[in-house]
Amino acid sequence: xxYKFLDSITSADVAFEASGRTEKEMLTNxxxxxxxxxxxxxxxxxxxxxxxxxxxxxxxxxxxxxFLSELVFLKDxxxxxxxxxxxxxxxxxxxxxLEADAYGNEASEFGKNLIVDVKAVSMHKFSVKxxxxxxxxTVVLDV
Numbered sequence: 427x428x429y430k431f432l433d434s435i436t437s438a439d440v441a442f443e444a445s446g447r448t449e450k451e452m453l454t455n456x457x458x459x460x461x462x463x464x465x466x467x468x469x470x471x472x473x474x475x476x477x478x479x480x481x482x483x484x485x486x487x488x489x490x491x492x493f494l495s496e497l498v499f500l501k502d503x504x505x506x507x508x509x510x511x512x513x514x515x516x517x518x519x520x521x522x523x524l525e526a527d528a529y530g531n532e533a534s535e536f537g538k539n540l541i542v543d544v545k546a547v548s549m550h551k552f553s554v555k556x557x558x559x560x561x562x563x564t565v566v567l568d569v
């Protein structure tokens with residue numbers, strides 16, 4: 427698994443650390459951690475809804491923040507939770523561009539498996555580091 431939840435960072439919110447060998451893998455695992463923070467239980471494989479969006483930023487940390495914030499926005503505006511991602515990441519002239527295909531379902535379909543409602547991605551303790559040939563993100567979610 428490319429993420430783990432961190433109980434020692436915050437007691438009222440949800441925190442996780444997501445990692446990957448590449449920036450794209452770290453972004454994907456961060457999206458999966460956001461989904462797992464909200465949905466408990468079995469592994470969801472059949473996602474019936476698809477949304478495509480893109481975002482860009484001058485640095486990887488801001489790009490991750492924008493990616494996760496867009497997923498929270500789509501949850502709030504369209505009632506969708508996403509548990510599978512196909513990402514295309516590029517860097518040109520010092521700017522990252524992320525094209526995201528997110529697959530999920532309406533939140534109501536998860537029923538009793540919903541455990542928290544993420545309100546926002548917090549900047550508290552938010553970071554992306556490159557450690558030992560891995561990209562590691564630390565994220566706190568306001569619930």
